[in-house]
Amino acid sequence: QSALTQPASVSGSPGQSITISCTGTSSDVGGYNYVSWYQQHPGKAPKLMIYEVSNRPSGVSNRFSGSKSGNTASLTISGLQAEDEADYYCSSYTSSSTLVFGGGTQLTVL
Amino acid sequence: QITLKESGPTLVKPTQTLTLTCTFSGFSLSTSGVGVGWIRQPPGKALEWLALIYWDDDKRYSPSLKSRLTITKDTSKNQVVLTMTNMDPVDTATYYCAHSRPVATYFDYWGQGTLVTVSS
Numbered sequence: 458q459s460a461l462t463q464p465a466s467v468s469g470s471p472g473q474s475i476t477i478s479c480t481g482t483s484s485d486v487g488g489y490n491y492v493s494w495y496q497q498h499p500g501k502a503p504k505l506m507i508y509e510v511s512n513r514p515s516g517v518s519n520r521f522s523g524s525k526s527g528n529t530a531s532l533t534i535s536g537l538q539a540e541d542e543a544d545y546y547c548s549s550y551t552s553s554s555t556l557v558f559g560g561g562t563q564l565t566v567l
Numbered sequence: 568q569i570t571l572k573e574s575g576p577t578l579v580k581p582t583q584t585l586t587l588t589c590t591f592s593g594f595s596l597s598t599s600g601v602g603v604g605w606i607r608q609p610p611g612k613a614l615e616w617l618a619l620i621y622w623d624d625d626k627r628y629s630p631s632l633k634s635r636l637t638i639t640k641d642t643s644k645n646q647v648v649l650t651m652t653n654m655d656p657v658d659t660a661t662y663y664c665a666h667s668r669p670v671a672t673y674f675d676y677w678g679q680g681t682l683v684t685v686s687s
Contacts (some may be wrong), residue, residue, distance in 0.1 A: 459628055460613065493673035495614070502663060502677040503606075503614065514675060546614050550672040555627050556604070563615040 461486065461559035468565040472533040477562045479547030480528060482520055485557055487528035491550035492533045494523055497561075498543045506545075507532060536565075542566040571603075571678035572663050578684050579654050585683060589647040589664030590609035596622055596642050598667025603647040605638065608658040608680075615660075619667065620647055656685045 462480040467522045469475040479486065479494075486492055490510045495503035505514050507523035510530060528550070534541055547559040575587035587605070590652050594601060604619035618638040619627045637650045647664060661682045663676035 460615075489672075491672040494675075496590040497614075499603065502680055503674075504677075505673060505675050508671070508673040508675075548614075548616070548673065553630065555629060556619065558606075558616055559616040 458485070458551055458553065458555065458557050461549060461557060463545075463547060463559040465560070466563045466565065467490075468567055469534075469537045470567045471537050471539065473537050474533060475537060476562065477532045477534075477545055477547075477564070478560050479530040479532070479549075481530075481534045481549055481557070482528055484552040485549040486530050486547075488552055489550045490517065490525070490543065492523065492525060492530040493548045494521075495546045495548065496541075496543045497546065537566055539566050568677040569666055571666060571676060573662055573664050573678045573681040574660075575681060575683065577682060580687050581655055581685060584682050585649075585651045585653050585654050585658070587651075587662055587664075587681065587683070588648045589649070589678060591645050591647070591664075591666065594666060596620075596640050596645070596647070598622055598669065600671075602667035602671075603640070604661045604667055604674060605647075605649045606665060606674070607658075607662070609657070610618040612660075617651075617662075618649060623680065654685045659683065659685045 494507040511523040571591040605617040661680040666676040
């Protein structure tokens with residue numbers, strides 16, 4: 458299985474909205490509503506931000522939202538804040554009953 | 568409160584076998600649907616999913632590493648063990664274990680990770 462495709466980097470100014478894409482195939486992203494997103498600050502463990510495409514765990518800001526269209530899932534962060542600067546990873550369940558991560562996206566808040 | 572902690576050697580030699588232990592609390596691996604997985608991250612690189620074991624001893628492995636990985640659980644000790652054979656310098660990474668909720672395909676709690684360096 459190949460890693461899901463994410464842009465290497467995205468950036469935005471405080472208050473703006475940004476979207477990170479995650480492209481897979483019909484055997485993973487497109488085939489299941491089992492896409493999740495993780496935030497990782499330097500030197501820290503990943504933190505679950507979105508699960509099952511668009512659900513937010515308790516305690517995660519509603520500025521974070523997820524969606525999916527075809528083989529591409531997206532994470533949108535609205536009202537960008539300095540603390541959102543981090544790496545973001547998508548993950549998907551696959552037709553082989555395994556999991557696969559994306560290559561990661563570095564978010565810079567200008 | 569769910570917590571997980573990885574333990575094992577920080578340095579292994581090429582060709583050796585790595586054994587990592589994930590010790591957890593706040594949940595039981597005998598609860599229907601619960602799983603514990605392993606994920607690694609080479610320095611400066613992306614996350615890579617390695618393996619997952621479920622409450623019923625169902626095991627899943629990364630296709631690219633399947634031949635080198637073994638995941639087991641000891642429910643009485645609240646531990647999950649991952650072994651990886653024939654270690655190579657490219658396997659240098661931070662190894663994380665994480666909790667998966669029943670009928671879930673994501674990890675909601677993660678350990679702090681342990682850095683394993685492969686070098687002679």
